[in-house]
Amino acid sequence: MTQPAPRLHAVADASPVAPDAPPARSPARAFIGFDEVTVTYGRGESATTALAPTTLAIEKGDFVALVGPSGCGKSTLLKLVAELLKPTSGNIFVAGREVGAEPIRIGMAYQNATLLPWLNIRDNVMLPLKIVPPFRARYRSARKGEFRDRVDALLEQVGLAGFAEKYPWQLSGGMMQRANLSRALIHEPNLLLLDEPFGALDQFTREELWGVMQDLWMATKTTVLLVTHDLRESAFLANRICVMSARPGRIIEDRHVPFAHPRSIDQTYDADFVGLTQHLRSLIMEARAETGSGIVVPQHAPEGA
Amino acid sequence: MSIAATLRRRAASISLIVGIFLFWEAACVIFNISDLVLPRPSQVFETLVRFAPGIWPHAYQTLYTTLVGFSLGVCIGLSLGVLIGSSRLAFDTAYPLLVGISSIPKVAVVPIFVLWFGAGTVPAILTAMIICIFPIVVNVATGIATVEPELEDVMKTLKASRTEILWNVGLPRAMPYFFASLKVSVTLAFVGSVVAETVASNRGVGNMMMIASSSFNVPLVFAGLMVLAFLGVSLYVLFSLIERRVAGWSMRKNDIAAG
Numbered sequence: 001m002t003q004p005a006p007r008l009h010a011v012a013d014a015s016p017v018a019p020d021a022p023p024a025r026s027p028a029r030a031f032i033g034f035d036e037v038t039v040t041y042g043r044g045e046s047a048t049t050a051l052a053p054t055t056l057a058i059e060k061g062d063f064v065a066l067v068g069p070s071g072c073g074k075s076t077l078l079k080l081v082a083e084l085l086k087p088t089s090g091n092i093f094v095a096g097r098e099v100g101a102e103p104i105r106i107g108m109a110y111q112n113a114t115l116l117p118w119l120n121i122r123d124n125v126m127l128p129l130k131i132v133p134p135f136r137a138r139y140r141s142a143r144k145g146e147f148r149d150r151v152d153a154l155l156e157q158v159g160l161a162g163f164a165e166k167y168p169w170q171l172s173g174g175m176m177q178r179a180n181l182s183r184a185l186i187h188e189p190n191l192l193l194l195d196e197p198f199g200a201l202d203q204f205t206r207e208e209l210w211g212v213m214q215d216l217w218m219a220t221k222t223t224v225l226l227v228t229h230d231l232r233e234s235a236f237l238a239n240r241i242c243v244m245s246a247r248p249g250r251i252i253e254d255r256h257v258p259f260a261h262p263r264s265i266d267q268t269y270d271a272d273f274v275g276l277t278q279h280l281r282s283l284i285m286e287a288r289a290e291t292g293s294g295i296v297v298p299q300h301a302p303e304g305a
Numbered sequence: 306m307s308i309a310a311t312l313r314r315r316a317a318s319i320s321l322i323v324g325i326f327l328f329w330e331a332a333c334v335i336f337n338i339s340d341l342v343l344p345r346p347s348q349v350f351e352t353l354v355r356f357a358p359g360i361w362p363h364a365y366q367t368l369y370t371t372l373v374g375f376s377l378g379v380c381i382g383l384s385l386g387v388l389i390g391s392s393r394l395a396f397d398t399a400y401p402l403l404v405g406i407s408s409i410p411k412v413a414v415v416p417i418f419v420l421w422f423g424a425g426t427v428p429a430i431l432t433a434m435i436i437c438i439f440p441i442v443v444n445v446a447t448g449i450a451t452v453e454p455e456l457e458d459v460m461k462t463l464k465a466s467r468t469e470i471l472w473n474v475g476l477p478r479a480m481p482y483f484f485a486s487l488k489v490s491v492t493l494a495f496v497g498s499v500v501a502e503t504v505a506s507n508r509g510v511g512n513m514m515m516i517a518s519s520s521f522n523v524p525l526v527f528a529g530l531m532v533l534a535f536l537g538v539s540l541y542v543l544f545s546l547i548e549r550r551v552a553g554w555s556m557r558k559n560d561i562a563a564g
């Protein structure tokens with residue numbers, strides 16, 4: 001799994017991930033910053049506050065996992081970063097500026113792979129190159145051979161060598177997610193947003209894809225924000241885990257993951273790794289119990305509630 | 306699907322058609338039904354051949370008005386469908402109106418067209434057009450409006466413009482819906498032009514059938530019916546073939562599953 005990966009991204013920064021505490025920076029200066037951001041869906045009677053005032057700073061090159069009980073506002077937070085949603089109050093800063101000021105290149109992948117059924121895998125992955133600025137000009141001037149090689153190289157990296165000509169319906173769920181990841185990365189994003197991308201896969205395929213994801217991240221050093229409900233996944237991939245409370249979501253714990261990359265699946269059964277995931281689990285159980293959503297676990301009764 | 310199975314299915318449907326004609330012929334002979342009520346198929350075919358030179362200009366006229374009306378209908382239907390499908394506001398605003406228009410029996414507008422444009426080709430074209438717009442609009446709008454929200458998010462984060470989303474995702478996605486509606490619409494366009502010809506024209510198969518029936522040339526009326534059936538089926542088949550070529554990706558999965 002640790003073959004010398006071809007350099008993919010201009011943003012690559014060779015510095016190793018130092019296992020020390022995240023620097024406390026003001027949101028306005030961070031790569032992605034949230035300053036007292038809230039989101040309320042709807043108005044009046046039916047208003048739902050999805051995000052309680054949230055302050056968060058994500059540094060360039062971070063791999064941040066966002067975990068929390070379902071419906072707590074994880075996807076909402078991701079959509080804010082992607083500018084698909086405007087905050088009800090507060091400010092969001094991306095690349096040190098307020099959203100909207102400077103273009104940032106984002107790649108996005110959801111649990112639902114949404115590959116286009118009328119295109120083969122290569123053309124599916126190539127889609128962003130048709131749209132995103134530095135590439136689109138060259139795409140129009142018909143230098144597609146170059147892009148073809150580029151797509152094929154990336155497909156090989158995610159383990160889809162030889163599948164370029166296949167159509168989405170000929171692929172298994174795991175393969176579709178590999179293609180989905182490729183589509184999210186082909187345009188060299190400096191920010192990758194993943195919303196439970198491996199959520200619908202079986203355990204073994206999922207672990208395989210963790211390996212793929214880890215290799216990609218180590219090769220590109222793209223900043224990643226991953227929403228997941230799988231705590232092992234978060235601890236395996238991320239170097240920082242943010243735990244959210246039940247709705248209205250806020251970040252109740254921001255934890256650094258000390259294990260050096262690359263990590264192996266075996267490591268996820270080590271005592272300190274298991275200790276971390278169990279700690280996360282208890283936090284989420286408490287959060288769930290607080291609002292009475294889901295199963296209340298008696299041994300983690302909320303304190304002072 | 307295997308070739309043998311396809312052939313078997315073809316053979317079955319052909320023998321059904323032949324069987325119906327034989328049954329019809331036999332029934333006419335056995336029950337001694339008058340030509341004035343129901344002519345035998347053999348008589349109909351004979352009339353078809355004998356009057357062919359006279360029928361041809363009418364068939365041509367009907368085909369012409371149908372295709373012109375259909376083409377106009379496709380252009381308008383496609384544009385409206387795209388417009389309505391790509392904007393929530395347009396969808397909400399225009400949909401009730403479209404449903405209202407669609408619920409008017411299109412035959413009822415023929416007199417209005419005649420009033421405006423006089424009897425002849427124009428009302429037939431317009432009726433064909435009006436009648437085939439609605440299925441196209443609804444289908445195209447549905448195809449575009451039902452793009453997965455996740456895919457739309459992915460496109461938006463790539464900073465794709467609305468046109469780019471429409472061009473790369475919405476339109477290709479709407480193609481199977483569009484072609485499915487074309488098959489329906491082309492048959493409806495026929496209904497439209499024939500009805501208009503029947504009411505107000507001096508040319509076309511509809512008009513020919515009117516004249517034939519008023520002179521009690523019943524075999525010729527049925528011959529007209531045959532011509533219409535033939536034209537309708539031909540156009541349906543044509544558009545099915547085009548559909549298969551252009552939007553084949555949406556059928557491939559079924560083929561595999563069935564085979």
Ligand SMILES: Nc1ncnc2c1ncn2[C@@H]1O[C@H](COP(=O)(O)OP(=O)(O)O)[C@@H](O)[C@H]1O
Nearest residue numbers: 041042048050070071072073074075076077247
């Ligand atoms: N478009 C919307 N309109 C109204 N409520 C919404 C909308 N999107 C999400 N919500 C609500 O906001 C809360 C958080 O949603 P979401 O961010 O999707 O949660 P998560 O991804 O953590 O499961 C949920 O209670 C959900 O019902």
Ligand SMILES: [Mg+2]
Nearest residue numbers: 074075076195
């Ligand atoms: Mg979610």
